[in-house]
Amino acid sequence: MTTKPPSGTRDFLPADIRRREHVVGVVRRVYEQYGYEPLETPAFENIETLLGKYGEEGNKLIFKILRRGEHEASGHADLALRYDLTVPLARVVAQYQNELPKFFKRYQIQPVWRADRPARGRFREFYQCDIDAIGSTSPMVEVELLSAVSDVLETLGFHDFRVLLNHRRVLAGLLQTSGIPGHQHETALVALDKLDKIGESGVTSELATRGVQEFAASRLVETLKKILASGPADQASATNRSRLGTLGTIFASTPYEAAAQELDEIVQMIASTPAANRVFVEPFLARGLSYYTGAIMEIAVPDLAGSLGGGGRYDNLIGMFLGRDVPACGFSLGLERIIVVMTERGMFPGVVANGAADVMISLWSADSRADALTLAGELRRGGLRVDVYPEADKLGKQFKYASSRGFGYVTVVGDDERRAGTVTIKDMTTGHQDSVARALAADHIRQRMTNAREDAR
Amino acid sequence: MTTKPPSGTRDFLPADIRRREHVVGVVRRVYEQYGYEPLETPAFENIETLLGKYGEEGNKLIFKILRRGEHEASGHADLALRYDLTVPLARVVAQYQNELPKFFKRYQIQPVWRADRPARGRFREFYQCDIDAIGSTSPMVEVELLSAVSDVLETLGFHDFRVLLNHRRVLAGLLQTSGIPGHQHETALVALDKLDKIGESGVTSELATRGVQEFAASRLVETLKKILASGPADQASATNRSRLGTLGTIFASTPYEAAAQELDEIVQMIASTPAANRVFVEPFLARGLSYYTGAIMEIAVPDLAGSLGGGGRYDNLIGMFLGRDVPACGFSLGLERIIVVMTERGMFPGVVANGAADVMISLWSADSRADALTLAGELRRGGLRVDVYPEADKLGKQFKYASSRGFGYVTVVGDDERRAGTVTIKDMTTGHQDSVARALAADHIRQRMTNAREDAR
Numbered sequence: 001m002t003t004k005p006p007s008g009t010r011d012f013l014p015a016d017i018r019r020r021e022h023v024v025g026v027v028r029r030v031y032e033q034y035g036y037e038p039l040e041t042p043a044f045e046n047i048e049t050l051l052g053k054y055g056e057e058g059n060k061l062i063f064k065i066l067r068r069g070e071h072e073a074s075g076h077a078d079l080a081l082r083y084d085l086t087v088p089l090a091r092v093v094a095q096y097q098n099e100l101p102k103f104f105k106r107y108q109i110q111p112v113w114r115a116d117r118p119a120r121g122r123f124r125e126f127y128q129c130d131i132d133a134i135g136s137t138s139p140m141v142e143v144e145l146l147s148a149v150s151d152v153l154e155t156l157g158f159h160d161f162r163v164l165l166n167h168r169r170v171l172a173g174l175l176q177t178s179g180i181p182g183h184q185h186e187t188a189l190v191a192l193d194k195l196d197k198i199g200e201s202g203v204t205s206e207l208a209t210r211g212v213q214e215f216a217a218s219r220l221v222e223t224l225k226k227i228l229a230s231g232p233a234d235q236a237s238a239t240n241r242s243r244l245g246t247l248g249t250i251f252a253s254t255p256y257e258a259a260a261q262e263l264d265e266i267v268q269m270i271a272s273t274p275a276a277n278r279v280f281v282e283p284f285l286a287r288g289l290s291y292y293t294g295a296i297m298e299i300a301v302p303d304l305a306g307s308l309g310g311g312g313r314y315d316n317l318i319g320m321f322l323g324r325d326v327p328a329c330g331f332s333l334g335l336e337r338i339i340v341v342m343t344e345r346g347m348f349p350g351v352v353a354n355g356a357a358d359v360m361i362s363l364w365s366a367d368s369r370a371d372a373l374t375l376a377g378e379l380r381r382g383g384l385r386v387d388v389y390p391e392a393d394k395l396g397k398q399f400k401y402a403s404s405r406g407f408g409y410v411t412v413v414g415d416d417e418r419r420a421g422t423v424t425i426k427d428m429t430t431g432h433q434d435s436v437a438r439a440l441a442a443d444h445i446r447q448r449m450t451n452a453r454e455d456a457r
Numbered sequence: 458m459t460t461k462p463p464s465g466t467r468d469f470l471p472a473d474i475r476r477r478e479h480v481v482g483v484v485r486r487v488y489e490q491y492g493y494e495p496l497e498t499p500a501f502e503n504i505e506t507l508l509g510k511y512g513e514e515g516n517k518l519i520f521k522i523l524r525r526g527e528h529e530a531s532g533h534a535d536l537a538l539r540y541d542l543t544v545p546l547a548r549v550v551a552q553y554q555n556e557l558p559k560f561f562k563r564y565q566i567q568p569v570w571r572a573d574r575p576a577r578g579r580f581r582e583f584y585q586c587d588i589d590a591i592g593s594t595s596p597m598v599e600v601e602l603l604s605a606v607s608d609v610l611e612t613l614g615f616h617d618f619r620v621l622l623n624h625r626r627v628l629a630g631l632l633q634t635s636g637i638p639g640h641q642h643e644t645a646l647v648a649l650d651k652l653d654k655i656g657e658s659g660v661t662s663e664l665a666t667r668g669v670q671e672f673a674a675s676r677l678v679e680t681l682k683k684i685l686a687s688g689p690a691d692q693a694s695a696t697n698r699s700r701l702g703t704l705g706t707i708f709a710s711t712p713y714e715a716a717a718q719e720l721d722e723i724v725q726m727i728a729s730t731p732a733a734n735r736v737f738v739e740p741f742l743a744r745g746l747s748y749y750t751g752a753i754m755e756i757a758v759p760d761l762a763g764s765l766g767g768g769g770r771y772d773n774l775i776g777m778f779l780g781r782d783v784p785a786c787g788f789s790l791g792l793e794r795i796i797v798v799m800t801e802r803g804m805f806p807g808v809v810a811n812g813a814a815d816v817m818i819s820l821w822s823a824d825s826r827a828d829a830l831t832l833a834g835e836l837r838r839g840g841l842r843v844d845v846y847p848e849a850d851k852l853g854k855q856f857k858y859a860s861s862r863g864f865g866y867v868t869v870v871g872d873d874e875r876r877a878g879t880v881t882i883k884d885m886t887t888g889h890q891d892s893v894a895r896a897l898a899a900d901h902i903r904q905r906m907t908n909a910r911e912d913a914r
Contacts, residue, residue, distance in 0.1 A: 003549075003552035003779075004552060005498065005499050005502075005552075006499060006501060006503050006536055009499035009500075010499065011497070011498050011499070011549050011552070012498075013549075013556065013557075014563070017495040017496065017497060021495070033837045033841075033843065034837070034843065034844070035813050035814035035844030036813075037471035037474075038471055038474040038475070039469065039471065039474065040468070040469040041468050042463060042466035042467065042468070043466075043500055043570070044466070044520075044570075045462075045463060046459065046463050049458065060525075063522050063525070064523045065523070066520075066532070068518075068520070068572040069517065069572075074532070075532020075533075079520075081500075081522075092460075092468050095460040095461060096468070100470075101858075101861070101862055102858065103846075103847060105813070105844070113501075115526075125500060125501075133847070136848055138847040140820075140830070140845065140847045140848075141847055143830060144830075144833075144847075147830070147834070269826055269827050269830060272828070272831040321458065321460050356492050356493075357492035360492075363597075369597055370725070370729040371729070373597070373600060373604070373729040374729040376601075377729070377730060377731065380491070380608075384490075385492060386490065386491070387562070389560075390590070390593040390598055390601075391595050401560075404558070405558055
C-alpha cells in the first residue's frame with residue numbers, strides 16, 4: 001500500500017503551512033479592508049449544479065462522487081467536487097437572495113478540484129482566493145476589484161506585476177469588424193493565442209487553415225499589428241491612451257463603441273487606486289471561461305508563463321440559477337502560483353521560518369514530571385509557545401533534540417534549582433545559561449527574544 | 458434545479474464564518490502555545506488507504522470518487538473523501554518518517570465527510586480540530602493533550618465541562634475478570650452502553666439476550682454498581698481516588714494492573730495542568746473506533762447528549778502503513794458541536810457580530826467616482842475597513858443602505874466639501890455629523906470608534 005498522497009495532491013507539512021498561512025493572512029486582511037465578507041460552501045455540489053457550466057472540456061475534469069449504500073453498485077454519481085468558487089457563489093446568491101445585501105461583496109478562500117493531468121505547478125487539488133461583487137453594473141466594481149488585488153500583491157511584496165485588461169465585446173468587435181462571423185470567433189481566438197510562438201505570418205496561415213477567409217484574416221492581423229505597436233509598452237497610461245484611441249477609431253459608429261468606452265472609464269478611475277500604472281489594455285486577451293460577458297482581466301509577472309490570477313464580469317451566470325439576471329464581477333487569485341513565485345524569489349519573511357516552540361522544558365527525572373508541566377503552564381501564561389520533552393532522557397540528548405527542532409531556549413530544573421526556586425535557562429543560539437527565579441522565567445525569555453530580534457536587524 | 462447545498466452540508470454566510478473563525482482562532486492559538494505544529498492533507502485519499510480502518514459500518518459511510526475519463530463508465534471508485542484526520546496522519550508519518558522530528562506533535566483543522574443520515578447537529582461535511590503526538594509512550598503525552606484541550610475550552614468560555622478518562626485495557630479487564638470471554642466483549646459493551654436508558658436490570662437482561670452467561674452478567678453489573686457508587690461524583694480527585702482504589706482491588710495480581718496504574722499516573726499529573734479537577738476516571742467509557750490501544754478520553758458538557766470531542770492512544774495504527782509500530786495518541790474536538798453549544802449559550806463575544814466595514818464612502822455623482830476611490834484608499838491606509846457605494850444614487854438611499862449593513866460611518870464629499878478640502882462624516886449610530894479636513898478623516902473616525910467602544914463598556 002502506497003503512503004504517498006493521491007496523484008496531483010500534496011501533504012502540507014508545518015513549514016509549508018506557515019508559508020501558505022502568511023499569504024492567506026495577507027489576502028484575507030486586504031480583502032476585509034475593502035469590505036468583502038467571507039463565504040464558504042461545501043466541498044461537493046449536486047452534480048447538476050456543476051455540469052454544463054465549464055464547457056465540454058470542463059465536464060470531463062470534474063471529480064464525481066458515487067451514490068451511497070444500495071445505489072453504489074449502479075455506478076451512478078449524484079455529487080461532484082467543487083470545480084471553481086464562482087458557480088457555487090451563483091447558487092448561493094440564488095438561494096439566499098432575501099438574506100444577502102443588495103450589493104453583496106464576498107471573498108472565498110477554499111480548495112477546488114480538477115482531474116487535470118498533473119504537471120509542474122498544476123495540481124488536482126488547489127486553492128483559489130476569490131473576490132466577487134454582486135448586484136451592480138457600475139465599472140467602479142471592476143476598479144475596486146483590481147485595486148484590492150493589486151493591494152494584495154503589493155503587500156505580499158510583488159512590485160513588477162501587470163494587470164491585463166480587456167472586454168469580451170471589444171474582442172468580439174475586433175473579430176467582427178475584421179469580417180470574421182460569430183461562429184468562427186472561437187477558432188480564430190485559438191489561432192491568435194499562438195502569436196507569441198508562431199508570429200504574425202504564422203497566425204495568418206493558421207487562420208486560413210481554420211477556415212477564416214483570407215481578407216478577414218489579413219484585416220485581423222493588420223489590426224493586431226496596429227494595436228501592439230501602440231504606445232511605449234512599459235508605460236501604462238501612454239499605452240492605454242494610444243490603444244483606446246485605436247479602438248475608438250475602429251469601432252466608431254459600431255455597436256462596440258460602448259465596450260471600448262467602458263474600458264476607458266475603468267482605466268481613468270484606476271489612476272486613483274493602488275492599481276495605478278499597473279493596468280494595461282490588451283485588446284486580444286481572451287480568457288477561457290465561457291460565462292464572461294464584459295470586462296476580463298488577468299495578472300502577469302515576468303517569471304511565470306501562466307497568470308497569477310484572473311477574472312471578469314459575468315452578468316448572466318446567476319440567472320441560470322435564479323431565473324432572472326443579476327450583474328456580477330469577480331477575480332480569482334491562484335494561491336499555489338503565488339507561493340511558487342514567492343518561494344523562487346525568496347519573498348517569505350523570516351517569521352515564516354519560526355520553529356515550533358519558543359522554549360522546551362527538559363525533563364530531569366520521572367519524579368519531576370508534574371513540576372515540568374507546572375513550569376510549562378507558567379511560561380504559556382507568560383505568552384510563550386512551550387514544548388515539553390516527554391521522556392526523562394539524558395540532558396545532552398534533550399539539548400540536541402531542542403537544537404534540531406530550532407527551539408530557542410531550554411529550561412532545566414534539577415534538584416538544586418527546585419530547592420532554590422529557580423530555573424536554568426539555556427539560550428540555544430548562543431549557548432549562554434542564566435539562572436533566574438521561577439516567577440521571572442517567562443519575562444526573562446521574552447526579553448532575550450526581543451533583544452535577539454533587535455540584534456538581528 | 459435546486460439551489461440548496463447538498464443534503465447534510467451547509468453554506469456558511471459571513472456571520473457564520475465569523476463565529477467559526479473565532480473558535481478556530483482560539484483552537485489554533487492554544488495548540489501553538491503547546492508546541493503542536495500545523496499539518497494539512499488532501500481532501501481525498503487513495504481508496505485503499507481508508508477502507509478497513511473504520512470497521513464495517515465505517516466502510517459504508519465513506520464517500521467514494523468515480524474513476525475519470527474512459528474508466529468513468531466502469532463505475533469503479535479509486536479515491537475516497539477523508540473520513541477522519543487520524544488515518545491520513547498515520548499515512549503522513551509513514552511517508553515522511555525521515556523528515557519529521559522524533560516526537561512529532563501536529564494539529565490539523567480540516568473538514569471530513571461521512572455519508573451518515575443527516576440529523577440535528579449531524580452533518581455529512583463537518584470540521585475536526587485534531588491534535589496528536591507521535592513517537593512517545595510516556596503518559597505525559599496524554600496529560601499534555603488533555604491540558605491543551607481543556608485550555609481551548611476554558612479560553613472559549615466553557616467552565617462546566619468534564620473530561621472522561623478510561624483505558625482500553627481497563628475495560629477489557631473489567632469484562633474479563635467478570636468472566637466474559639474476549640469474543641463477547643464487543644456485544645457486552647453495546648449492552649453496557651444502554652445503562653442510562655434501561656437501568657441496571659435492563660442491562661442484565663440485555664446481556665443475557667446477547668448470549669453472555671448469567672453469572673458473568675451479574676458479576677459485571679455488580680462491578681458497575683460498585684464503581685458508579687465510588688466517591689462524590691462532583692469532585693474529581695475524591696471520585697478518582699475511590700474508583701482507582703476499586704480497580705486496584707479488582708485487578709490485583711492480574712495483567713490489567715498496569716493499565717489502572719497508567720490511569721493513576723495520568724490523573725496525578727493532571728493536577729499540575731489547566732485540566733486539574735476536570736478529569737474523571739470512567740471505567741466503562743468505551744468509544745467506538747477500533748484502533749485505540751490505551752487511554753481513551755471524551756469531553757462532556759451537561760447540555761449536550763453527545764461529546765464535544767474525544768481521543769485516545771493508538772500504538773498500532775501507524776504500523777499498518779509503516780510496517781513497524783510507532784506509538785501515538787490524539788484528541789479530536791468537534792467544531793460544529795462547540796459552535797452549537799456556544800450559540801445556544803450566547804457565548805460569542807460582540808466582536809464576532811461586527812459589520813462588513815467600518816466606513817462607507819457615499820457617491821455624490823458619476824463625476825466624483827475617482828475622488829471617492831481616492832478617499833477610500835486614504836482611509837484604508839489609515840487602518841479602516843472601507844466599502845464604496847458603487848452607484849450615484851440619492852444620498853438618503855445610500856444612508857439607508859449603510860444602516861442596513863451595520864456600517865458605523867458614512868462619508869460625504871459634495872461639491873462644497875471638495876472645494877474646501879474637507880469631508881463630512883456621519884456617525885450612523887448617533888446621527889451626528891462632523892466636517893473635518895481630508896487628511897484627518899481616518900484619525901477622526903478611528904477616534905470616534907475608540908470612544909464608542911469605551912462608552913459601551
